[in-house]
Amino acid sequence: MSAHSVTLAATKSETRMADVQEARRVAEEAREKVWSGDSFMKDVFLGNFRMDLLERLSLDEPDRPEFLEFHRKLADFLQNEVDSVQIDATGEYPPEVIRGLAELGAFGMKIPKEYGGLGFTHPEYVRAMELVGAYDGNIVALLSAHQAIGVPQPVRLFGTEEQKKRFLPRCAKGAISAFALTEPAVGSDPARLATTAELSKDGKHYILNGQKLWCTNGTLAELIVVMARNPATKRINCLVVEMDWPGVTVDHRCHFMGLKALANGVISFDNVKVPLNNRIGKDGDGLKVALVTLNTGRLSLPAATSGSAKRYVEVVRKWSNARVQWGIPVGKHEVIAHKNAYILSSAFAMESLAYVVGELADRKDTDIRLEAAAAKEWNTVRGWKLSDETLQVRGGRGYETAASLKARGEPAIGIERLMRDSRINLIFEGSSEIMHLFIAREAVDKHLSVAGDLVDPNASIGKRLAALPKIIAFYAWWYPTRWLRWSLWPSFARYGKLGKHLRYASRASARLARQTFHGMARFGPGLERRQGFLFRIVDIGLEIFALAATVRHARKLQQDGNEAAAQAVDLADFFARQTRRRIDDLFHELWHNDDARATRVGLDLLAGKHTWLERGITPLPYSTEDLRPKTMDEILSEREQRKKEAASEQPAAADELHIAQSR
Ligand SMILES: Cc1cc2nc3c(=O)[nH]c(=O)nc-3n(C[C@H](O)[C@H](O)[C@H](O)COP(=O)(O)OP(=O)(O)OC[C@H]3O[C@@H](n4cnc5c(N)ncnc54)[C@H](O)[C@@H]3O)c2cc1C
Known part of the structure; x- marks a missing residue:
């Protein structure tokens, strides 16, 4: 390898490291750091099995007459007016289906009544979406992208009163909305979001430029919520954009394996003027607005x-x-x-x-x-x-x-x-x-807040030593209590034959907390890269949650004297048995696995060591480089090029017309 290529490789890997750190910094910055209330899952990861948090739920069936009436009408509509086979075959939402949903008020289920919506509670919304989910995923996506992540949700959570009055009644009536975060080169990691929203010289509006990929509802929408970066501050803003404003274009409608009618598009913004009062939330808070919107x-x-x-x-x-x-x-x-x-x-x-x-x-x-x-x-x-x-x-x-x-x-x-x-x-x-x-990330949050300095690869020796007393003080109490809590564990006798599963879940939660701590101790700063380990920790947490929710639900039916209670308890018992086996396997696999080998083999694949296996088939006509999505700079410069070509063709076309007319 030449000196030049060594330098190049070093520079590239430094850039990658900088990218990794930047992605982490942006994600941390946008993370909600304050817990606004109790969290069953957060406690599970700390070894506290807080069944009381699920027991305080009523789990009553929604029974407001207004909701029941809507639910009945929605069921009739889906059964009699929606032909999912036709929607799948034609790849379009029939206009009468969209009209019918709007007349039912389905676009405003989550919008408060004072803003023209149906003002459903979350349990009511869940029952309605469950009904739709049994029929047609296209309609689920239409309704969900519109009101669960589209304009109404961030406006409801972060908008001003004026914005609520301006947007929510429209959305409730059926002005469809969409949510635009993803870009061709920006998928799961929004740190490098490249669509820009530059403040105009007079400071009255933003100038929006860029392209968004896969905007669900984008080809039908009247309104779209767009995440874009202010190049001056480098921070992201969340803007509501009218789809009929000059400079907004649907470049392409995307088509997929399923959800054939999805009105999903690539949307371009070319010097779109967005008034300042269309920004949701504070200046620079856009990523947080987007992530909290998705969270809820x-x-x-x-x-x-x-x-x-x-x-x-x-x-x-x-x-x-x-x-x-x-x-x-x-x-x-x-x-x-x-x-x-x-x-x-x-x-x-x-x-x-x-x-x-x-x-x-x-x-x-x-x-x-x-x-x-x-x-x-x-x-x-x-x-x-x-x-x-x-x-x-x-x-x-x-x-x-x-x-x-x-x-x-x-x-x-x-x-x-x-x-x-x-x-x-x-x-x-x-x-x-x-x-x-x-x-x-949230599972290890408590550990990071206590021992973060110790496992931070960038922390100085001094900082690490200074953190030790706090760490010792916390773990000297916390760790033994994850072992010595037998007498504290509740018996859950009131759950009858399901009680033993909750006792298991309670023990599994304490074990999970210990194993998470062992992972921190063993892998230190490297834990972040041990996705095999971390994903199993999360999977155990998910299974504990599923087990607890199912047992709680069966118990509720029993308490209500529901006629299906005995069957529900039987199902919960069977489910819990299978889940416990899965949890046991996951615990075993935490420390007995092929992760290191799997990583090596996967990386060998990237390094091209196994192209020999591709023999016997004809290669795709694309190289690795061809698969790299275009950067925003490339997309915008191609757009400028096309504009120039169109402008230079116009006079020529006009000349031809003139000649033709003069003949
Ligand atoms: C039908 C459809 C509708 C959509 N609707 C919308 C919409 O309305 N609005 C919108 O903004 N976006 C939308 N999206 C985009 C969607 O949210 C993204 O596809 C998703 O966020 C994943 O991004 P990506 O596809 O670019 O995958 P990438 O980020 O390129 O990831 C590729 C793979 O790597 C995995 N991966 C990525 N990072 C990591 C990591 N750190 N560790 C481990 N694994 C990782 C991913 O999970 C994935 O499996 C839609 C997409 C589709 C296909």
């Missing part, structure tokens, strides 16, 4: 996936009875019975998580950022598995489209469509990996 807006997917899980339960119940092979209904063959049991108990757990988080969201004494992320993550991952198992139980019919089934005279049940539509749930509104990292 994540309730749609847990609810919608619970709805589709119930659809899977219905389908496998009917089909496994009806389909006879080898002399008996397929549902009586043991492995299919096992699959059905898994689908059924998972669906109950998914419902439990959706309902629990829905109610937590309305409590003033609770901070739901971790629980919302946990429910989003757990339900979307489990929902995807259920779609796969349901497809398998349906056999060939699971793989066949609803239209094809119908054309040859069979019921039009399109599991393949539900499956295609649900895959994106693991990617948008925070990908699975980012949800894990987000939860992991």
Whole structure:
């Protein structure tokens, strides 16, 4: 290697290090540092199994007549007016469906009544989205992108009274909105957001320039909330933009594996003038506004996936009875019975998580950022598995489209469509990996606040030594109490046969806290890069939450004397047994795994050591460099080039016209 290339490599790796540090700094800055209330999950990671936080929920079924009336009308509408097979085939929302939803008030479910919305509570919103989720993911995305992350949500959370009055009534009536954070070169990590919002010379507006990728509802929207950087301060602002303003263009409508009707677009901003009073939140707070919006807006997917899980339960119940092979209904063959049991108990757990988080969201004494992320993550991952198992139980019919089934005279049940539509749930509104990292950061927060200086790679020896007394004082009490708490552990006798599962969860929570601490002690500053370890820690936390929510839900049905209580307890018991096995496996895998080898093999792949395996197939016509998304500078300079070309073609075209006319 030449001296020049050595220097180049060093410079590149320094740049990468600077990028990594910058990404971390921006993420830390945008993080909510103050907890606005209790958090079940946060305590689980500290070894405190606070079942009391779930016990204070009523988990009552919403019963306001106004809501029940809406729910009934929505159910009728979905059943009679929405043809999901047609929506999937045409790839469009029929205008009458959008009109019908607007007439029902569905675009204003989360908007307070005083601003023209329906003012639903979160449990009510969850029930409505669950209903929609059993029908059509396209409609879930339309309603959710509009009001759970689109303009109404940040305006409700951070907007001024004037902004609320200006935007919310419009949005409630059906002026569709969208949310624009992602850019071609900026996905999970928003630190390098490159769309700019420069303050005009007279200081009256921002000049918005850039391009946003994959804006759901973007091709239908009247309003869009855009995250853009002020180049002077380098800080991000959150701006509400009218889609019909000069300079706003939908460059391309994107199409996907599922959600065929998604009105999703690439949207360009070319010197768009945005008045200052369209900025939501304080100057420079845009990333925080976006992330908090996502934190609290994540309730749609847990609810919608619970709805589709119930659809899977219905389908496998009917089909496994009806389909006879080898002399008996397929549902009586043991492995299919096992699959059905898994689908059924998972669906109950998914419902439990959706309902629990829905109610937590309305409590003033609770901070739901971790629980919302946990429910989003757990339900979307489990929902995807259920779609796969349901497809398998349906056999060939699971793989066949609803239209094809119908054309040859069979019921039009399109599991393949539900499956295609649900895959994106693991990617948008925070990908699975980012949800894990987000939860992991909060899981180790207490440890970082106590021992952060000790494990900070940039801290001086002096700083590390100075931190020692505080660290010793905290852990001298904390650590032994994660072991010696047998007498403190509640018996949960009132839960009957489910009590033992809560006792297990309580012990598992203390064990989780100890293992997290061991991870910090063993890996030090390197823990951050041990994603295998951290993700398992998070997975254990998620499973404990799912177990606790499911047991709590079953117990509630029992307390109410619900006629399904005995069955619910049985399902919760079965679910808890399976979950405990999974937790045990995860604990084992924390320290017995192939992580180091897997990392090495994965990095060998990047280094090109295994291109030999690609022999025998023809290569794609793209190099690694071709796959690098364009930077914003490249996108904007191409745009300028096109403008110049168009301008130089115009006079020529005008000349030709003139000549033609003079002839
Ligand atoms: C159908 C659809 C609708 C969408 N709607 C919207 C919308 O309305 N508004 C909007 O702003 N965006 C939207 N998005 C964008 C979506 O939020 C992003 O796709 C998502 O944030 C992931 O970003 P990415 O696709 O660029 O993946 P990348 O960030 O490029 O990541 C690639 C992979 O690496 C993983 N990864 C990334 N960083 C890490 C890390 N540090 N550790 C471990 N793994 C990591 C990711 O999880 C992913 O698996 C939409 C996307 C789609 C496909």
